[in-house]
Amino acid sequence: MKTSNILADLGVAPAKLHLNLKEAPLYEAAIRRGEGEVAKGGALVVKTGEHTGRSAKDKFTVRNAYTEKTVWWDNNESITPEQFDLLWEDFQAHMNGNELYVQQLFGGADLDHRVSVRIVNELAWHNLFIRHLLRRPTDAELATFENDFTIVNLPSFRADPARHGTRSSTVIAVNFEKKMILIGGTSYAGETKKSVFTILNYLLPESNVMPMHCSVNTSEKEDAAIFFGLSGTGKTTLSADQSRILVGDDEHGWSENGLFNFEGGCYAKMINLSQEAEPEIYATTKQWGTVLENTVMDPVTRELDLFDNSLAENSRGAYPISAIPNASESGRCGQPKNLIMLTADAFGVLPPIAKLTPEQAMYHFLSGYTAKVAGTEKGVTEPTAAFSTCFGAPFMPRHPSEYGDLLGKLIEKYNVDCWLVSTGWTGGPYGTGSRMPIKATRALLNAALDGSLVRGEFRKDETFGFMVPTKLEGVDDKILTPRETWADKAAYDAQAAKLAGMFVKNFKVFEAYVSDGVKAAAPVAQQTVPAE
Ligand SMILES: Nc1ncnc2c1ncn2[C@@H]1O[C@H](COP(=O)(O)OP(=O)(O)O)[C@@H](O)[C@H]1O
Numbered sequence: 001m002k003t004s005n006i007l008a009d010l011g012v013a014p015a016k017l018h019l020n021l022k023e024a025p026l027y028e029a030a031i032r033r034g035e036g037e038v039a040k041g042g043a044l045v046v047k048t049g050e051h052t053g054r055s056a057k058d059k060f061t062v063r064n065a066y067t068e069k070t071v072w073w074d075n076n077e078s079i080t081p082e083q084f085d086l087l088w089e090d091f092q093a094h095m096n097g098n099e100l101y102v103q104q105l106f107g108g109a110d111l112d113h114r115v116s117v118r119i120v121n122e123l124a125w126h127n128l129f130i131r132h133l134l135r136r137p138t139d140a141e142l143a144t145f146e147n148d149f150t151i152v153n154l155p156s157f158r159a160d161p162a163r164h165g166t167r168s169s170t171v172i173a174v175n176f177e178k179k180m181i182l183i184g185g186t187s188y189a190g191e192t193k194k195s196v197f198t199i200l201n202y203l204l205p206e207s208n209v210m211p212m213h214c215s216v217n218t219s220e221k222e223d224a225a226i227f228f229g230l231s232g233t234g235k236t237t238l239s240a241d242q243s244r245i246l247v248g249d250d251e252h253g254w255s256e257n258g259l260f261n262f263e264g265g266c267y268a269k270m271i272n273l274s275q276e277a278e279p280e281i282y283a284t285t286k287q288w289g290t291v292l293e294n295t296v297m298d299p300v301t302r303e304l305d306l307f308d309n310s311l312a313e314n315s316r317g318a319y320p321i322s323a324i325p326n327a328s329e330s331g332r333c334g335q336p337k338n339l340i341m342l343t344a345d346a347f348g349v350l351p352p353i354a355k356l357t358p359e360q361a362m363y364h365f366l367s368g369y370t371a372k373v374a375g376t377e378k379g380v381t382e383p384t385a386a387f388s389t390c391f392g393a394p395f396m397p398r399h400p401s402e403y404g405d406l407l408g409k410l411i412e413k414y415n416v417d418c419w420l421v422s423t424g425w426t427g428g429p430y431g432t433g434s435r436m437p438i439k440a441t442r443a444l445l446n447a448a449l450d451g452s453l454v455r456g457e458f459r460k461d462e463t464f465g466f467m468v469p470t471k472l473e474g475v476d477d478k479i480l481t482p483r484e485t486w487a488d489k490a491a492y493d494a495q496a497a498k499l500a501g502m503f504v505k506n507f508k509v510f511e512a513y514v515s516d517g518v519k520a521a522a523p524v525a526q527q528t529v530p531a532e
């Protein structure tokens with residue numbers, strides 16, 4: 001290990017420093033320090049305590065002359081440069097007494113568009129997590145590695161709202177000018193990877209590159225597909241498919257050079273994971289190296305119980321992408337043929353697949369619709385609509401119209417077919433119906449991707465205006481027409497009208513930024529609602 005202090009330029013001299021440890025020594029450190037336990041098969045199992053998901057409301061961006069005009073302040077909470085400096089001073093003091101783990105990694109598989117990040121962790125397992133998730137430099141690259149952005153993650157740090165301008169003791173403070181992100185008061189590892197995403201989402205539009213919250217897969221035929229979607233809609237699940245080459249499960253860029261993964265690893269939801277429906281991801285739970293966050297295991301046999309949600313609904317597994325058979329090594333592929341927008345519609349209104357015009361695609365991209373169901377948040381008993389623009393509002397520093405304009409041009413230039421896919425409820429809303437079978441979603445997607453679906457018969461959806469296939473071999477015709485799956489047709493019509501109304505209301509803020517064609521892609525909300 002290098003003896004020089006890799007944090008000297010930050011004015012930090014920790015008690016002990018570990019630089020660029022590989023997976024095995026990080027594993028040992030995590031176990032030795034009591035951060036986690038080994039499951040049967042070898043996975044490292046850790047608990048994150050209070051925070052088992054991202055703390056979107058505790059994220060703040062420094063507002064100064066540098067960011068004033070480039071950040072969309074309606075969607076990003078701000079702190080002052082002075083508050084950030086105080087926070088940084090306190091982070092420095094906290095780090096000085098600590099043992100720290102540092103990795104130097106890349107975000108971005110395209111050499112023209114990658115960012116070099118230095119990640120400073122208090123926890124050895126966090127350091128292992130981010131080594132799995134990002135792109136690991138070769139030894140030669142490491143020899144000339146220049147730290148560009150620095151992310152410091154100190155779970156034991158407690159922010160002080162009065163002093164640091166935060167909402168609670170948890171903080172994610174983003175300073176684009178100083179090229180730093182400070183994370184404190186949470187152990188959920190996802191914060192670090194989504195911080196790298198935030199950096200690239202800020203930087204790439206400057207070079208005309210579209211950053212996307214999406215998974216990507218391709219095949220030998222080079223028919224790449226993009227799967228946009230908010231958390232839990234199926235990006236990770238559906239992109240891992242034995243018949244396709246996985247490029248990445250969560251964050252990608254789209255440029256004239258094609259598509260490229262920002263990352264080098266995956267972060268899958270583990271709750272209720274079925275070996276039958278998701279064999280590739282399931283296999284990673286039995287592998288040495290996988291970091292399992294908040295999964296439950298038998299203390300004696302160390303057998304995992306993926307159905308136990310007592311620690312978290314959002315239990316996760318992190319592994320390098322090479323753990324998935326047939327994954328891309330380069331993290332890059334050509335221009336996409338298809339673009340899919342995933343939504344987990346818990347109202348049971350949207351069809352399992354619909355063909356979108358480019359204008360409808362833009363409408364749905366800016367809307368970013370999905371639904372939340374009970375279990376995700378305390379007190380939610382009925383499904384609630386969630387609109388998160390660009391399918392990733394918490395990670396998008398810029399105005400959605402910037403991302404929308406980039407996307408629109410790319411869809412047109414490369415003549416990409418666009419689809420809306422609901423992985424949500426069928427046969428009624430959440431509570432009455434059931435979740436769309438993964439098998440049916442996969443069959444419809446495969447038919448969309450191989451070009452066979454587009455040649456079949458379609459009907460026009462009266463409320464949403466998109467085209468819905470009426471038949472596909474191997475899929476029950478009925479699920480293609482959600483209204484047919486509901487026992488109470490009037491209830492379906494009422495629910496569809498209600499959802500359309502929510503879309504229309506949500507879209508108001510975007511109307512000024514889009515063409516008449518995109519505005520016309522709005523659903524028809526003014527349907528006669530049958531009396532209750
Ligand atoms: N039809 C379906 N398509 C995709 N995922 C489904 C479907 N039905 C149930 N699921 C479950 O929903 C979750 C989707 O999560 P994930 O793929 O991790 O989403 P994301 O990567 O978009 O956050 C998984 O737990 C998966 O098992």
Ligand SMILES: C=C(OP(=O)(O)O)C(=O)O
Pocket residue numbers: 053054190191194229230231232235236250267
């Ligand atoms: C890791 C995350 O991404 P996703 O759920 O989209 O996979 C997250 O939102 O914390």
Ligand SMILES: [Mn+2]
Pocket residue numbers: 235236237249250267268269
């Ligand atoms: Mn995912």
